Amino acid sequence: MTILSEKTPSPAVMGVINATPDSFSDGGRFIDPDNALSQARAMVEAGVDWVDVGGESTRPGAKPVPLQEELDRVCPVIEAIHRELDVPISLDTSAPEVMREGARLGISMINDVRSLEREGAVAAARDTGLAVCIMHRQGEPETMQDRPEYSNVLEEVLGYLDRRAAELQAAGIPGDRLLYDPGFGFGKTLEHNLVLLENLEAIVARGWPVLAGMSRKSMIGGVTGRPVEERMPGSVAAATMAMMKGAAIVRVHDVKETVDAARMVRAAREQGSLRE
Numbered sequence: 001m002t003i004l005s006e007k008t009p010s011p012a013v014m015g016v017i018n019a020t021p022d023s024f025s026d027g028g029r030f031i032d033p034d035n036a037l038s039q040a041r042a043m044v045e046a047g048v049d050w051v052d053v054g055g056e057s058t059r060p061g062a063k064p065v066p067l068q069e070e071l072d073r074v075c076p077v078i079e080a081i082h083r084e085l086d087v088p089i090s091l092d093t094s095a096p097e098v099m100r101e102g103a104r105l106g107i108s109m110i111n112d113v114r115s116l117e118r119e120g121a122v123a124a125a126r127d128t129g130l131a132v133c134i135m136h137r138q139g140e141p142e143t144m145q146d147r148p149e150y151s152n153v154l155e156e157v158l159g160y161l162d163r164r165a166a167e168l169q170a171a172g173i174p175g176d177r178l179l180y181d182p183g184f185g186f187g188k189t190l191e192h193n194l195v196l197l198e199n200l201e202a203i204v205a206r207g208w209p210v211l212a213g214m215s216r217k218s219m220i221g222g223v224t225g226r227p228v229e230e231r232m233p234g235s236v237a238a239a240t241m242a243m244m245k246g247a248a249i250v251r252v253h254d255v256k257e258t259v260d261a262a263r264m265v266r267a268a269r270e271q272g273s274l275r276e
């Protein structure tokens, strides 16, 4: 995976910059580009490897954002970060026009929770030449948590990702630009999320770099009983589990703490490899 090998270590830490008024854990804090830049700068100083900029909340119950509003939210933030900081930017969007504009502004990855399923998104992603993270979800944010059901959640998530990867390669997106994401919290119960976390090695074994985003989500609250503002320890623990199970990137809000966890995982892995 060129973009990951060239620009970032593995496992890498991706800091979340939600340029939205309504994201579930930090909505409104970074919709102002100056605040978003300050947050990105603090993340870089804390050792982050990526920043993920998004202009549309995809939390359960979220409504889609009009195109121009999404552009107005993310473009100034991408421009500022690209101008002021030396950190690869991924763009969290499903809109082809936003993908194209983000590529023009200097992003390094498209992070699409809808796996390029919107009209024009495959062509846009292909034309940008960028890495693309595809993600499993069941339903749309507005209703995905109403009653998620699977006969076998791991097999169904793997089946979707494998099918989508094959479709995208057939559409001209080279396989070495793809990343897999099981989509924690996207149409999953707590039990479904825990099965996917415990069996993350099976997703890593498919051969694509795996991105895992569990930070502050309801699965953390469901296990720990903590409210969203107290979920940092549980989030770092979940990210550490994912990294130890082979995740290439963990997508988090609490960067400093997760960077320390990533450094521990990398150090032990490097030392351990010396022993053999």
Ligand SMILES: Nc1nc2ncc(COP(=O)(O)OP(=O)(O)O)nc2c(=O)[nH]1
Pocket: 016, 018, 020, 022, 023, 024, 025, 054, 056, 057, 058, 059, 092, 111, 112, 113, 133, 135, 181, 183, 184, 211, 212, 213, 214, 251
């Ligand atoms: N690849 C990927 N992208 C994602 N984007 C948003 C969220 C939702 O979390 P957050 O951005 O913190 O909240 P909101 O969607 O409310 O902005 N989760 C993922 C994820 O798990 N994987």
